[in-house]
Amino acid sequence: SQQGEEDPQALSIQEGENATMNCSYKTSINNLQWYRQNSGRGLVHLILIRSNEREKHSGRLRVTLDTSKKSSSLLITASRAADTASYFCATQGNQFYFGTGTSLTVIP
Amino acid sequence: NAGVTQTPKFQVLKTGQSMTLQCAQDMNHNSMYWYRQDPGMGLRLIYYSASEGTTDKGEVPNGYNVSRLNKREFSLRLESAAPSQTSVYFCASLYSRGTGELFFGEGSRLTVL
Numbered sequence A: 001s002q003q004g005e006e007d008p009q010a011l012s013i014q015e016g017e018n019a020t021m022n023c024s025y026k027t028s029i030n031n032l033q034w035y036r037q038n039s040g041r042g043l044v045h046l047i048l049i050r051s052n053e054r055e056k057h058s059g060r061l062r063v064t065l066d067t068s069k070k071s072s073s074l075l076i077t078a079s080r081a082a083d084t085a086s087y088f089c090a091t092q093g094n095q096f097y098f099g100t101g102t103s104l105t106v107i108p
Numbered sequence B: 001n002a003g004v005t006q007t008p009k010f011q012v013l014k015t016g017q018s019m020t021l022q023c024a025q026d027m028n029h030n031s032m033y034w035y036r037q038d039p040g041m042g043l044r045l046i047y048y049s050a051s052e053g054t055t056d057k058g059e060v061p062n063g064y065n066v067s068r069l070n071k072r073e074f075s076l077r078l079e080s081a082a083p084s085q086t087s088v089y090f091c092a093s094l095y096s097r098g099t100g101e102l103f104f105g106e107g108s109r110l111t112v113l
Helices: none
Strands: A005-007 A010-014 A019-024 A031-037 A043-050 A055-058 A061-066 A071-076 A085-092 A096-098 A102-107 B004-007 B010-013 B019-025 B031-038 B042-049 B064-068 B074-078 B087-094 B108-112
Touching (some): A019 A102, A031 A061, A031 A071, A043 A055, A043 A071, A071 A085, A096 B042, B019 B087, B031 B064, B031 B074, B042 B064, B042 B074, B074 B087
Parallel strands (some): A010 A102
Antiparallel strands (some): A019 A071, A031 A085, A055 A061, A085 A096, B004 B019, B019 B074, B031 B042, B064 B074
16 A cells, blocks of 8 residues: 555644644655545645645644655644544655544544 | 535445446546545545546556546446445545645445445
C-alpha cells in the first residue's frame, strides 16, 4: 500500500488548546495536502505545501513538511468545537494517496 | 455551482447484483477519481481518469469498472456486488494533475448483503 499514516488515530482536547497531527508517507511527492472531513460528509481541502517548502500557514493552521523524514505535521491553534472532524493528509506524486486519518474531538 | 454531485447517496444491494454510481462535476475539471473509504483504512483509490477518454486503475480496482462518459461525468460500476464492497464511495475531481486540490462529492454509502 502507498498510503500514509496519521498519528495519533484519535485526539481529544479542550476548546482553546492546540491540536497537532502527524503524517508519515512512503513515496516521493510533488506536494502534500491536508483535508478535513466532518462526520458523514465529503473531504474538504485545507492547505497544500509543496515539496520544496518547509512550513506554511493559513489562518489557525500551520503545516510543516520534512521530506528527508517523509513526514508532515498539522497544527491547529486555539481550537474550537467546530474543528471537531477527521483530518487526512494526502500526498501527490503521480496520484493522490491518503493517510488513515486522525479523529479530532474538541470539547467545549 | 454544485461542485461534485454523486448519486445515489445510499444503496443496499444483495450479493451478485449490479449497480452504477454516478458522479458529475460542473467545474470543467480534467481529472476525476473514485475512492472508497473504510473504517481504519482511510481513502483508497479505485480508478481515475486523467482526462476525457482515459481511465486507469488505482490501488483497489478489482470488482469495479468505470466510464468517463464525457468531461463532466465519471461513473463507477459494480458488476457483481460482494459484501467486501460495502463501503462509502467518494468521487473527486481536479482541474489539472499539476499542483491542485481535490474537490469531493458528499459520498455514496453502499451496503452489500
